[in-house]
Amino acid sequence: MDAFYASVELLRYPQLAGLPVVIGGGRSTQDEALARQYAGRLHAVPLAAFDRLGGYVGRGVITTATYPARAFGLGSAMGLMKNAHRCPEAIRLPVDFAEYRRFSRRFKEVIRAHAPVMEDRGVDEVYIDFTDAPGGQDEGGLALARTIQQGIFEATGLTCSIGVAPNKLLAKMASEFNKPRGISIVQPGDLQALIWPLACRKVGGVGPKADAKLKGHGIHTIGELAARERAWLQAHFGRAYGAWLHDAAWGRDERPVVTESEPVSMSRETTFERDLHAVHDRAELSRIFTALCQQVAADLAAKGYAGKTIGIKLRYDDFRIVTRDHTTAQYTQDAATIRRLAGLCLKRVPLSQRLRLLGVRVGALVREHELAAQPQGVTAELF
DNA sequence: TCTGGGGTCCTAGGACCC
DNA sequence: TCTGGGGTCCTAGGACCC
Numbered sequence: 001m002d003a004f005y006a007s008v009e010l011l012r013y014p015q016l017a018g019l020p021v022v023i024g025g026g027r028s029t030q031d032e033a034l035a036r037q038y039a040g041r042l043h044a045v046p047l048a049a050f051d052r053l054g055g056y057v058g059r060g061v062i063t064t065a066t067y068p069a070r071a072f073g074l075g076s077a078m079g080l081m082k083n084a085h086r087c088p089e090a091i092r093l094p095v096d097f098a099e100y101r102r103f104s105r106r107f108k109e110v111i112r113a114h115a116p117v118m119e120d121r122g123v124d125e126v127y128i129d130f131t132d133a134p135g136g137q138d139e140g141g142l143a144l145a146r147t148i149q150q151g152i153f154e155a156t157g158l159t160c161s162i163g164v165a166p167n168k169l170l171a172k173m174a175s176e177f178n179k180p181r182g183i184s185i186v187q188p189g190d191l192q193a194l195i196w197p198l199a200c201r202k203v204g205g206v207g208p209k210a211d212a213k214l215k216g217h218g219i220h221t222i223g224e225l226a227a228r229e230r231a232w233l234q235a236h237f238g239r240a241y242g243a244w245l246h247d248a249a250w251g252r253d254e255r256p257v258v259t260e261s262e263p264v265s266m267s268r269e270t271t272f273e274r275d276l277h278a279v280h281d282r283a284e285l286s287r288i289f290t291a292l293c294q295q296v297a298a299d300l301a302a303k304g305y306a307g308k309t310i311g312i313k314l315r316y317d318d319f320r321i322v323t324r325d326h327t328t329a330q331y332t333q334d335a336a337t338i339r340r341l342a343g344l345c346l347k348r349v350p351l352s353q354r355l356r357l358l359g360v361r362v363g364a365l366v367r368e369h370e371l372a373a374q375p376q377g378v379t380a381e382l383f
Numbered sequence: 384t385c386t387g388g389g390g391t392c393c394t395a396g397g398a399c400c401c
Numbered sequence: 402t403c404t405g406g407g408g409t410c411c412t413a414g415g416a417c418c419c
Contacts, residue, residue: 004419024387061387063419076419082385095387122390122419207417240393269388309411319386323413359388 001107002159002180004124005064008103009093011157012042013050020069020090022053025060025080028094047091054088056080059271063095067180100124103156110151114144119257127168129257140164145183169253170195172204191251196223203248210245213237225249262365263305267313268295269359275317278351285358289346290339292360297335300362306331306371307362310341314349315357324348327364331371338362 001007005023010016028051038045058080065074072087080092104123111118111126115133118126128148130136135144141164152160163174165186173195177184186194200222201211217236219225225233226249234242247253270292276285300306310332311325324345332338342360 057384059384059387061385063387077386079385084384097388125419205417209416238394264391265389267389271387311412321414325412327411357387 001124002161003064003066004103004158005095005100006066006069007158008100009096010066012099013045013093014043015045015047016050016066016091018068019047019066020072020074020087021066021093022062022069022074022080022090023064023093023095024062025056025092026058026094028092050091051093052088053080053084053090053092056084056092058273097123103158106156107152107158107160110155111148114148114151117257117259119259120261127171127257130164140185140187142183142185149181149183167251167253168255168257169204169248170251173198173202176202188251192223195251196221196226196249198222200225205244205248210237210241222249262367263303264365265307265309265361265363266296266299266303266305266365267359267361268292268299269313269357271315271357272355275354275356277354285355289342289358289360290335292358293339293342294335296360296362297333297338300333300365304368305365306333306368307365308332309361309363310338310345311361311363312342312345312349313357313359313361314346314355317354317356319356322349323361325361325363331364331366333362333368 006021009021009023034045034049035042053074060080062074062076062078062080062083064076069087069090072090074083074087074090100123108118108120108126111128115128115130115136117129117131117133119128120126130141130144133144135147138144145162145164149160149162152158159181161175161179161182161184163171163177163184163186165171165174166188170186174184174186175182177194198221199211200206200214200219201208203222206214213236214220214225219228225245228246230243230246232242233245236242237245270288272288278285308329308331309325309327311323313321313323315321326341326345328341338360
């Protein structure tokens with residue numbers, strides 16, 4: 001989906017069309033009082049009433065920027081405060097995940113109606129298997145891509161970009177070629193012309209660390225990566241990752257489109273408004289900790305899961321992260337149990353330094369209904 | 384007044400088991 | 402005088418993704 005969060009917000013506030021808008025940070029002035037005042041006619045909220053990026057106080061990053069905002073150099077994962085000077089007049093809206101999830105469900109319904117083999121990749125992205133979908137082979141996939149793009153626009157008013165290719169790796173790269181509202185077809189023979197000139201970072205799975213290391217070896221483009229011997233890449237990047245890098249550079253990817261998967265863990269975390277000290281701010285920290293446990297428990301219950309690995313995560317004021325976890329015999333989804341076990345984890349961590357973030361995680365999940373016969377008694381040894 | 388939140392997967396060492 | 406070879410599970414950290 002193109003600039004998904006921002007595009008959903010623009011459906012509510014069409015008066016913001018064409019303006020630099022960023023989504024991110026905490027509550028803003030218009031979300032409660034204003035929403036009440038203009039209920040049912042949000043399109044009438046005057047521009048002057050919206051929060052400006054330059055006036056933001058707090059912690060947070062830009063999660064999405066509209067295309068006009070990007071023209072000012074505003075982009076995702078950028079600190080709100082530090083970059084406000086690039087365009088202080090940009091309008092800032094708080095993140096409304098519930099609303100984005102609603103639109104996420106709607107656009108995915110449209111896709112499944114046309115091509116049922118769809119893999120969920122988060123709120124704003126999917127892989128679709130065109131292989132056996134009706135019309136999926138017409139015009140090399142272009143026809144079905146157009147149908148889906150149009151169907152999503154009619155159902156939601158949102159635009160998307162689609163890449164059609166022989167595998168997920170290439171389709172993902174192709175989808176970036178013509179944003180927004182683009183369709184790109186990449187065929188095996190296009191590797192040299194369309195893929196090899198791109199930066200290594202464009203390969204899904206090459207992040208900032210791997211990219212920096214590749215650059216250190218003088219490898220900047222996918223073509224330069226493809227030119228290295230497989231064995232050389234394995235010697236410098238590890239056997240598995242080196243082989244994968246080589247395959248990726250040659251456009252090879254056999255991963256299937258996976259339509260169903262079970263969650264591995266559920267977590268809640270929060271960055272405090274100011275750094276907190278375990279002793280000095282004990283009461284506040286404790287209150288937040290309990291609330292996180294209750295939220296995770298509620299998430300588990302809502303989705304029908306229980307887990308037996310309880311863990312915590314904290315981030316110190318210097319951004320170092322530590323985690324601790326503990327696996328128990330009994331699966332649980334109970335807030336008080338999670339709180340008790342997470343509390344024990346917290347005791348195993350140095351707490352002299354101020355904390356910026358606290359998180360609670362429950363892993364090793366099973367479905368609630370598969371839990372009925374949890375063994376509790378004594379087992380006899382037979383042999 | 385830099386730097387969110389919710390995830391997955393991989394690696395590596397150690398405990399423990401047969 | 403010498404100490405195997407599998408295998409699984411747990412824990413901590415880190416890279417990466419949306």
